[in-house]
Amino acid sequence: MLDNSKIRSTELYATLSQATKDVTAIREWLYASKDRIDEHILENLNAFDEKVKEALQNYENLSDEKLNMLKELYKKVVYPFDYVSDEEPTMPNVNETWFKTDEAKIFKFIKNPQITFLQKERPKERKINDIWFKPMDDVNLQVGEFYLCEKVLKNEAWINPSLPENLEPAFNQEEAPQNATLGDIWKKGDEYFVYIKTTSGNSWTSPENPSEYTPTYESEEEPSEAKLGEIWKKGNEYLIYARVTNDTAWILKSDLGLDAFIWFNEEKENINFILSLIGDLKKEDEKEETSKNEIKDLEQNLSNKQEELENIKKQIEEALAKDPPQNVDNLNEKKTQLEQEITKMQEDLNHKQNELEQIQKDKSLVSQKMLSDALKEKVGLKGDETLNGNKTLNGNNIFNGTNTFNQALTSRADPTNDNHLTRKWYVDYGGGIKNLGTTGSINLDLRQAQHFILTANAGTSIGIANFGGVGKSGTITINNCQNVVAFNAPFKFRIAQSGFSGTETFAYFCIAANNIRLVRT
Known part of the structure; x- marks a missing residue:
């Protein structure tokens, strides 16, 4: 305020x-x-x-x-993997990797090395025991059909009518064959026809028209007692039991026990895989050996029976040749019995031989394809690894880094090049004395040894093919030295020599390629 x-x-x-x-x-x-x-x-x-x-x-x-x-x-x-989990991935693609966490192992999804062909089209070439996998699903690679190339034994097989060109036709002509039997294949130009049973009777039918086929069997399992010309419908596929005339055929298989693709552990599984195959081979070897022994026994027994039959025949001939002819009823009865036994033994032998052939086929299916392909896979050792036992390394092997050998290396061969390792004996004694035998004029390769001995023919002159290196020294012993007429350059005596006779020894020392000092001892 x-x-x-x-x-x-x-x-x-x-x-x-x-x-x-x-x-x-x-x-x-x-x-x-x-x-x-x-x-x-x-x-x-x-x-x-x-x-x-x-x-x-x-x-x-x-x-x-x-x-x-x-x-x-x-x-x-x-984590450079396509899958990381304990459980096996579903629907993987080829070459994808999976890290199996519970085992800490890396797997790669690859084509099964047992399979020779993996394609939808029929392979143009084949050999016995080749396996062809025909994919049927573009998404699930494991879905498809397995075909095995087998040796044709009875000239009858189930064939896919859309693939008759993989079998040799019974007829190759323009006109329809008149004497055909069920299951025959006829090639007319570029077309194929199969002689089959139809609702209207037997007729030639084009494989391009499966709707014309009246199936004899409709099942997933292969019919057990099929007859030529009969048709088997497996799902949506038609197969014809046909007569074949070539040696091999693609045979549909449902019991191979294979997967078209497998998860393969590149570091350790290849070793386990090979070992398992070796185990299978061992079993097959035992079966093969047993079968061979049985065949050997059958062949011996058959030979004995045939020999016995020949003796009976001779006895019959001798009895009939006598005057008067003797009664041979007992001999004929025995002959008939032997012939029946021989026929039965021959059938048994054929059966055993076919059985052995199948065993060898099964064995080659393992060894020829599975094992050889598996062994092509490189077995890599990473990190610290210990290899026990005896190892054989073939081919050229390179050891990188510092390598320590706890025991002396042994060599079975003498060196020929400057960089070759050698034995102590070779160093101490120069590889012993190389005997060149009896010879005329000769050029010595001093790399072959340190000491040389030869017997000279008349008019022999001695020269050098390779001086072996500076500092090389040794001796040359010559029998019948009186036949030596000259030591050619680069040999050099300090004082010219002559009057050679008997057995003489010369010491040499390589000063240079063009100067090898020679001393008469």
Whole structure:
């Protein structure tokens, strides 16, 4: 409040009075504007808060993006596998990798090495025991049919009518064959026909028209007692029991026990795989040996019976040749009995031989394809590995890094090159004395040994084919030395020598390729 007792000027009073009014007006305006100011502050504070939240969200999004990028990079660097799990992946693709976590092993999905052909089209070439897998599903690679190339024994087999060209036709002509039997194949130009039973009788039917086939059997299992010309419908596929005239045929198999593709452990499983095959081979070897012994016994018994039969025949001839002829009824009865026994033994022998052929076929199915292909896989050793027992390394082998041999190396061969390792005996004695035998003029290869001996023919001269290296030294012993007419360059005597006779020995020392000092001892 103003102290009026101290005001002396009216002008000053007027000024102060106006100022008081202005302050009062400002105060009133401020009080009146308080709500608007609060609203403005709150409005801008909310906007600021939104901007802060937006900035935080942007940062979080960027962090997630970078984190995902790092995760993907981490997977590629640390886990370069297509699958990481305990359970076997379903529907994998060829060459994909699987890390089996419970065993800490890496597997690769590859074509089974037992399979020779993996394709939808019929292979153009084949040999006995080749396996062809025909895929039937583009998604699941394991779905398909197995065919085994077998030797044709009875000229009858189930064939896929859409693939008759893999069998030799019984007829190859333009006109329809007149004397055909069920199951025959006829090739007319580029077309194939099979002689089969139809609802209207026997007729030639094109494999391109499966709707014309009236199946004799409809089942998943192969019919056991089929007749030529009969048709088997397996699912949506038709097969014809046909007569074949070539040596081999693709035969549909449902009991091979194979998968078209396998998970293969590249480091250890190949060894286990090979060992299992060797075990199978051992069993097949035992079966083969037993079968061979049985055949050998049968052949011996058959030979004995045939010899006995020949003796009976001779006895019959001798008895009939006598005057008067003797009664041979007992001999004929014995002859008939032997012939029946021989026929039965021959049948048994044929059966055993076929059995042996099948055993050898099964054995080659393992050894020829599975084992040879498996052995082509390189067995890699990584990290610290210990190999016990005797090992044989074939081919060229390279040892990188520092190699320490705890025992002396042994060598069966003498060295021929400068960089060859050698035996202590060779170093001490120069490989002994190399006997060149009786010879005429000769050029010595001093790399072959340190000491040489020869017998000279008339007119012999001695030269050098290879001086063996600077510092090489040794001796040359010559029998019938009187026949030596010259030592050719690079041999050099300090003083010319002559009058050689009998057995003489010369010491040599290689100074250079063109200077080999020779001393007559």
